[in-house]
Amino acid sequence: MEREQYLAAIKPRMPEKRYIHTIGVMETAIDLAQKYGEDVKKAEIAAILHDIAKYEDIEWMENIVRDENLDPQLIGWGSELLHGPVGAYIAQSEFGITDDELLNAIRFHTTGRVGMSRLEKIIFVADMIEPNRQFDGVERLRKKAQKNLDKAMSACVRHTLAFLIDTKQPIYPLSIECYNDTMNRED
Ligand code: GDP
Ligand code: FE
Ligand code: FE
Ligand code: FE
Numbered sequence: 001m002e003r004e005q006y007l008a009a010i011k012p013r014m015p016e017k018r019y020i021h022t023i024g025v026m027e028t029a030i031d032l033a034q035k036y037g038e039d040v041k042k043a044e045i046a047a048i049l050h051d052i053a054k055y056e057d058i059e060w061m062e063n064i065v066r067d068e069n070l071d072p073q074l075i076g077w078g079s080e081l082l083h084g085p086v087g088a089y090i091a092q093s094e095f096g097i098t099d100d101e102l103l104n105a106i107r108f109h110t111t112g113r114v115g116m117s118r119l120e121k122i123i124f125v126a127d128m129i130e131p132n133r134q135f136d137g138v139e140r141l142r143k144k145a146q147k148n149l150d151k152a153m154s155a156c157v158r159h160t161l162a163f164l165i166d167t168k169q170p171i172y173p174l175s176i177e178c179y180n181d182t183m184n185r186e187d
Contacts, residue, residue: 001095006048009095014055022051024130025123032122036149039119046105046123049095053087054079061086073173081172084110112157112178121153128156154182 001009011019026047033043053061061082065074070085088107091097105123108116112124129142129152137159145152157179164171 003044003048006045006095010048010052013052018051018054021130021132022048024132025050025126028126028130029122032126032145032149033119035146036118036122038122042099042102042105042119043122043126045097046102046119047126049091049097050087050106050109050123050127051083052090052106053083056083056086058082064089077170077172080110084108108174111172111174112153112182113174114177114181116153116178116181118149121149125149125152125156128159150182150185154185157182 007023010022014022026044029043029047030040032038033040056079058079061079062075064070064086065072065082068089070089074082074085085107087109088103091103091106097103101117101119104117105120108120109123109127112120116124125141125145129138129145141152141155141159144155157175161171161175161179164175
């Protein structure tokens with residue numbers, strides 16, 4: 001499938017704002033893929049599909065976790081922690097994507113994990129710094145992403161965890177493991 005077909009397929013599954021975010025992630029991910037020598041086509045497809053499950057019904061997603069034997073730990077954390085793993089499931093089952101690296105980039109785009117591939121880091125970082133994102137410190141993250149992917153990844157994970165702590169939200173184990181794995185990569 002070509003870019004326009006993927007875009008046409010995801011558009012009706014999300015509000016306009018999320019579609020615009022997705023285009024931003026796609027453009028940012030392509031830029032980072034070119035910069036860091038990653039497969040540009042894979043980055044493009046992973047970015048387009050990364051939030052495909054964002055508006056799926058939570059009961060339906062929890063059933064997918066059970067029926068498809070996804071990590072049972074995902075149950076009870078709410079839809080934000082489900083939309084990555086279920087998004088990877090949709091990419092595979094509806095779009096016929098079989099490339100594990102591409103599926104993992106979708107699967108772990110919210111939490112990260114230990115030992116992320118370059119493509120996973122590109123999608124994680126692009127999701128956070130795409131041009132429509134506006135939060136204190138985003139410009140610093142954008143600059144870091146242009147200089148060093150691992151340092152940008154580290155800074156992005158730290159920003160997410162700090163936000164979760166500030167807003168008194170529970171932190172999913174993979175997110176903490178990812179933080180520990182990446183934290184020493186910064187200056
Ligand atoms: P988005 O789908 O483009 O909005 O971005 P993400 O998929 O990266 O994140 C979705 C939401 O999940 C954000 O509000 C994050 O703060 C939240 N999130 C990320 N990691 C965790 C975690 O460990 N625990 C909880 N409770 N929420 C998280
Ligand atoms: Fe997401
Ligand atoms: Fe993210
Ligand atoms: Fe996103």
